[in-house]
Amino acid sequence: MKAAIINQYGDSNELSVVDDYVNPTITNNQVLIKTYATSVNPIDYKARQGALKSMFNWQFPVVLGWDIAGIVVEIGDDVTDFTVGDRVFARPDMDDTGAFGSYATLMAVNADKVALMPETMSFAEAAALPLAGETALQMLNELHVTAGSKVLIQAGAGGVGIVAIQLAKVLGATVATTAGPENATFVRHLGADIVIDYHQKAITDVISQYDAVLDSVGDIDAGLAVLAHGGRIVTISAKPTPEQLAVATDNDQTLLAGWLQPNGQDLAKLAAYYQNDALKIVIDSKFPFTTAGVRAAHERIESHHARGKVVIEMVAE
Ligand SMILES: NC(=O)c1ccc[n+]([C@@H]2O[C@H](COP(=O)([O-])OP(=O)(O)OC[C@H]3O[C@@H](n4cnc5c(N)ncnc54)[C@H](OP(=O)(O)O)[C@@H]3O)[C@@H](O)[C@H]2O)c1
Structure with missing residues (x-):
């Protein structure tokens, strides 16, 4: 699959998109999501700089990213709430190995972190919301x-x-x-x-x-x-x-x-607010899933002056 990797901690130039990254496999309680969009949060550039070193024993290459919107392409044996073809979004759990984040065209995500996207929500909006x-x-x-x-x-x-x-x-x-x-x-x-x-x-x-x-x-x-x-x-x-x-x-x-405890129920509540027009999702900028695009997305969030969310699109809508 395609993934944006870093091979060492450092500035945005450490990010590069490769075409031949290993595909993730799912466990019984996971769904495999084909990523349509992800978003960049301040934690992403902090992690890229090495700020999470003391919390996780990540091995390089590391794939960052903790927001995903896409389509379910496979479900684990114990998953009952989702089915292949569902449009979903999530703030996935952190992967202790660092190998699998949402800057990738496929991601295995624990089903309890996933929610269905409202019909009227775009993938870019959906990627902007979870974290x-x-x-x-x-x-x-x-x-x-x-x-x-x-x-x-x-x-x-x-x-x-x-x-x-x-x-x-x-x-x-x-x-x-x-x-x-x-x-x-x-x-x-x-x-x-x-x-x-x-x-x-x-x-x-x-x-x-x-x-x-x-x-x-x-x-x-x-x-x-x-x-x-x-x-x-x-x-x-x-x-x-x-x-x-x-x-x-x-x-x-x-x-x-305060620390976010990701879960699908809270995301479903946010989806309901969106459906009832009580919540607008604001996108500052969108970038393509290329090396230049991912680097630019990081630089935008590092400016500290994005108005709303910085989104990376794997599939342009
Ligand atoms: N603990 C957790 O679980 C958790 C979860 C999410 C986020 N966070 C942290 O929370 C912080 C905010 O995250 P975020 O995603 O909202 O960041 P963000 O989207 O990058 O925030 C950018 C915004 O911050 C404003 N800003 C910059 N400096 C400011 C200042 N001194 N006073 C007031 N506004 C200022 C800018 O507005 P202007 O252009 O108008 O200045 C800009 O719109 C980050 O440090 C992030 O790591 C922690």
């Missing part, structure tokens, strides 16, 4: 966001922020978000009530006494400063320090490091 969308959904749950909550969602124009703003509005929350000036109107259209231009203002100058903060930029101190007593903050891009945890405890606040 960022499941993260947004699960972190809002961790934050106990409900009707009337005041929640700060950092980086509103990013992959996670775009979904989080929309879901928080569905839940009935008041949403403040941070964005550059060129994204202010965009995040307002998604539903944000208060938009803070982080280039011009500190969030502490604009909001206070918030119930919840989703920190996706690693600014835990500012998040704690705008939280009310008893408020909750989840960071998805930093490790809380002992000092920050102590500040939270002193103020009866809950400070958590």
Whole structure:
């Protein structure tokens, strides 16, 4: 099969697409998906640079990628929820060997991570949703966001922020978000009530006494400063320090490091929001599945200013 591999950690030039990579085989509880599209998340470039070295004993060549949309071409003996020909998407589990990611034309995926795509969803949209969308959904749950909550969602124009703003509005929350000036109107259209231009203002100058903060930029101190007593903050891009945890405890606040737990049920919930027009999927850019395309996709996400998701198409629609 075709796959984008890296043979060592480094910059985007380490990525190359090869035609003769070994095909994956499925276990009883997996489906084999013919990939139509994948998307690039910040974890992809961090992994490419070697940030996950201490967590996994990957052997080169490594195939990155943790979002997939495509068609089921084979099912394991114990799989009952899917059938050959289904249009599906998933945030697959990490492969401990590093050999099989979604930057490939075939991927074996545990069936409990898979959901059916809504009929009206394109493969590019479907590839853009699982990792960022499941993260947004699960972190809002961790934050106990409900009707009337005041929640700060950092980086509103990013992959996670775009979904989080929309879901928080569905839940009935008041949403403040941070964005550059060129994204202010965009995040307002998604539903944000208060938009803070982080280039011009500190969030502490604009909001206070918030119930919840989703920190996706690693600014835990500012998040704690705008939280009310008893408020909750989840960071998805930093490790809380002992000092920050102590500040939270002193103020009866809950400070958590959040990690996505991928699962097909949450993805099916997101699919239902999409079908009910409560959730828009925003694609920043699409790249072809070529060496130049995959490298450019990584460079786009590494700019930290993609508006929405960066998608790689194996099959152009
Ligand atoms: N722990 C987990 O399970 C988990 C899961 C998913 C993601 N993450 C992490 O969460 C972070 C965000 O992920 P993502 O996919 O949303 O990233 P992303 O799509 O790459 O975010 C890009 C957006 O960030 C905005 N931005 C950049 N710097 C900013 C700042 N200082 N303040 C506010 N906005 C800023 C940019 O908007 P402007 O152009 O307007 O500045 C841009 O639209 C990453 O670090 C990622 O690794 C963790």
